[in-house]
Amino acid sequence: MVLSVRRWHAIWMLLAVPSVLGAQSPFQAITGIVRDTAGAPLGGAEVLLGQHRATTSPSGAFRVDSLRPGQYAITIRLVGYRPVHSKVVVVASEPTEMEYFMVAAPYLLAPIVVESRRTGIYGAVGDTGYKAAVGARVQVVGPMGGEALTDSMGRFAFPEADHGLYMVRVTYPGYSERRFSVELKRGEGRELGVLLTRATEIRSAVEEGALDDLGHRLAGSLARERMTTKDLERHGSGGLCDIAQIRSEVGRGSGATTTLILNGATVYWEFDVGSLCSWRADEVELVEFGEDACKDVTQTIVGILNASGPPLGKQIVCSGRARKAPRSFVGGGVGVMHSTGGSYVIIWEKR
Numbered sequence: 001m002v003l004s005v006r007r008w009h010a011i012w013m014l015l016a017v018p019s020v021l022g023a024q025s026p027f028q029a030i031t032g033i034v035r036d037t038a039g040a041p042l043g044g045a046e047v048l049l050g051q052h053r054a055t056t057s058p059s060g061a062f063r064v065d066s067l068r069p070g071q072y073a074i075t076i077r078l079v080g081y082r083p084v085h086s087k088v089v090v091v092a093s094e095p096t097e098m099e100y101f102m103v104a105a106p107y108l109l110a111p112i113v114v115e116s117r118r119t120g121i122y123g124a125v126g127d128t129g130y131k132a133a134v135g136a137r138v139q140v141v142g143p144m145g146g147e148a149l150t151d152s153m154g155r156f157a158f159p160e161a162d163h164g165l166y167m168v169r170v171t172y173p174g175y176s177e178r179r180f181s182v183e184l185k186r187g188e189g190r191e192l193g194v195l196l197t198r199a200t201e202i203r204s205a206v207e208e209g210a211l212d213d214l215g216h217r218l219a220g221s222l223a224r225e226r227m228t229t230k231d232l233e234r235h236g237s238g239g240l241c242d243i244a245q246i247r248s249e250v251g252r253g254s255g256a257t258t259t260l261i262l263n264g265a266t267v268y269w270e271f272d273v274g275s276l277c278s279w280r281a282d283e284v285e286l287v288e289f290g291e292d293a294c295k296d297v298t299q300t301i302v303g304i305l306n307a308s309g310p311p312l313g314k315q316i317v318c319s320g321r322a323r324k325a326p327r328s329f330v331g332g333g334v335g336v337m338h339s340t341g342g343s344y345v346i347i348w349e350k351r
Helices: 005-023 205-220 229-233 244-250 273-278 299-307
Strands: 028-036 046-049 052-055 061-067 070-077 084-090 096-102 112-116 120-127 137-141 146-149 155-158 164-171 178-184 189-196 257-262 266-272 284-290 344-349
Touching (some): 028 046, 046 061, 046 273, 070 096, 084 096, 120 164, 164 189, 178 189, 178 284, 266 273
Parallel strands (some): 120 189, 257 344
Antiparallel strands (some): 028 061, 257 266
16 A cells, blocks of 8 residues: 555654653652661651652552652651651652651650649649659740749749740750740740650751741731641641631642741742641641741841752842831841742741
């Protein structure tokens, strides 16, 4: 059978187009292994990558397909282990291969809270065997906060703490860090019983500065710019991306992005707002958010943002003086952030 030149050309196009499209496929995959700190594979772990989900096999392996090249937030959860929150870059040339290690989570007992006529924040710190933690460091950041070491009975007191929101952080060598929020009404007192579990942790110096900054913001920023544990409780195990108050501040619609700052120290640039569902409301102690990072957060956060390497080499340059930006809390006439900061979310995880 003899075919015309035109018909041969049409057949060639039909055969050639699929291979060309395949070579230029805009999608790729990420594969990985999840292990514990001893190197043993962890099966049944939930893997969330943007809007995609997967579960690790008994050998700890997972695969997520149909990903466009770019940066993604990845979250891995497994009962008995601390969630893993990290960043991964998917490239167009080949599948991305990763390996993740999960740390066993210490059993965090909720602090015992007792209201009394005594004012301020006070209480005792011990371990799960009810032995006093002598010399534990207690930081209370907020309107009238401070820092102290527990006495020979493991007790501490901050009588000057009055109405407002506070973040209490307890650290003790060889034990897991505890961090939780306390909200006081005027003239109210709160007694805390904090139990620590043994753990080996490396604490970041950057987080220390971030906690100080948080204290400044709690002392003066508006309540509508944050959600406390009490606010988050009604959302149960729902994702942060579904909370209307947060979405109204940081972006709506498909493809909206923001700057995510985790525990005041780890920065996720151009973070997909929909991926905030990687964090459940019951995993979070405090959420701060706003439409303009330059107007709302402090100079230490600016340094963290810039040190983390903004996309395309950009730097957040914020101008003005503290007296012109009362919510920035940067004193001494030091330059503060300007409108180039963009929207942001700061997540403080429960510890």
